[in-house]
Amino acid sequence: MTNGERKAVGILGGNFNPVHYAHLIIADQVYHQLGLDKIYLMPSFEPPHVDQKTTINAEDRIEMLKKSVATNNNLDLELTEIRRQGKSYTYDTMKELIERNPGVDYYFIIGGDMVEYLPKWHRIAELVDMVQFVGIKRPQCANTSPYPIIWVDVPAIDISSSLIRKKVAAGCSIKYFTPDSVIDYIQEKGLYLDE
Numbered sequence: 001m002t003n004g005e006r007k008a009v010g011i012l013g014g015n016f017n018p019v020h021y022a023h024l025i026i027a028d029q030v031y032h033q034l035g036l037d038k039i040y041l042m043p044s045f046e047p048p049h050v051d052q053k054t055t056i057n058a059e060d061r062i063e064m065l066k067k068s069v070a071t072n073n074n075l076d077l078e079l080t081e082i083r084r085q086g087k088s089y090t091y092d093t094m095k096e097l098i099e100r101n102p103g104v105d106y107y108f109i110i111g112g113d114m115v116e117y118l119p120k121w122h123r124i125a126e127l128v129d130m131v132q133f134v135g136i137k138r139p140q141c142a143n144t145s146p147y148p149i150i151w152v153d154v155p156a157i158d159i160s161s162s163l164i165r166k167k168v169a170a171g172c173s174i175k176y177f178t179p180d181s182v183i184d185y186i187q188e189k190g191l192y193l194d195e
Contacts, residue, residue, distance in 0.1 A: 005103075006103050006104065006105050007037045007038070007101075007103060007104045007105070008034070008035070008036045008037050008104075008105050008107065009036060009037055009038050009039070009040065009101075009104050009105070009106055009107065010027070010030050010031060010034070010036045010038070010039035010040070010106075010107040010108075010109055010134065011039075011040050011042050011078060011094075011097075011106055011107070011108050011109065011131075012026060012027050012030075012039060012040070012041050012042065012109045013042040013043075013044060013081075013090070013093075013108075013109075014041070014042075014043065014044065015043065015044055015055055015061070015161065016041065016043045016061050016064070016065055016161070017055050017056060017061055017161045017165070018061065018064045018161055018164060018165075018178060018182055018186060018191070018192075019041070019061075019064050019065050019068045019161075019178060019182060020159045020160070020161060020164055020177050020178040020182075021157060021159060021176070021177065021178060021179075022157040022158075022159045022160075023041065023068075024068060024069075024072075024075070024179075025154060025155065025157060026109065026136055026154050027039045027041060027075050027109070028072065028074065028075070029152065029153075029154045030107070030109055030134055030136075030152050030154070031074045031075070033152050033153075034107060034134070034150065034152070036107060038074060038075075038076060039074060039075050039076075039109075040075075040076050040077060040078035041065055041068075041069065041075060041076070041077055041078070042077070042078040042079075042080065042081060042093070043058065043061050043062060043065060043077070043079070043081065043082055044081050044082075044088050045058060045081050045082050045084065045085045045086065045087075045088055046085075046086060046087050046088065056191060056192075058082045060185075060189060060191060062077065062079065062082065063185060064178075064182045064185055064186070065077050067179065067181035067182055067185060068178070068179050068181070068182055070181070078097070080093055080096055080097060081093055084096075089121075089122040089123070090108065090121065090122070090127060091121075091122050091123040091124075091126060091127045091130075092122075094106060094108065094127065094130050094131050095130065098130060105132065106130070106131045106132070107131065107132045107133075107134050107150070108131040108132070108133050108134065109134045109136065110133060110134070110135060110136070111135075111136050111138060112135050112136055112137050112138030112141035112143065113138055113140075113141050115133075115135045115141065115143075115145050115147075115149060116141070116142070116145075118133070118145060118147055119146070124147070128147050128148065132148070132150060133145075133147060133148065133149045133150070134149070134150045134151075134152055135149040135150070135151050135152070136151075136152055136154050137151050137152065137153050137154070138156065139156065159177050159178075163177075164177050164178060164192070165192040168186060168191070168192040168193065169192055169193060169194065174186075
């Protein structure tokens, strides 16, 4: 950091099971549209939500994320939640990141569909004072919130990790769903075959 200037950093959290082009396009678009210094993709160890998703081990998800951002210097990984293990609440994670990086302003990216759930988030009143939320506009979601949100337009791409897992299990192609390096890794490791 030069001359005590603050950095503006985006955080895109998720299971990334596996990472795909919709994640990467969101990260890249927010980076450019908001003029941020960096975007970190932050895989969760165990999401706090009640729905039980089967998630492959963290090492494989991290490797796929590394491969997916290898050619983009604007994107990197934030592994705080993986290191901490257990359930991760955004409040605890962001508190830790802010204490570790006091010269950084954080922009926490969420899908438009998640915005309506913000009132239920753990310690949301404190969290909105700690980070700037960035909402990804979705046609089926109201772009309004009682909380301060910066709305960003990103092309809606109907790719999901669960769709990729189903395709792999069914022996279908996932070309153009995720980077080739991620596809190679999935095939090499035999991931998602028993989905």
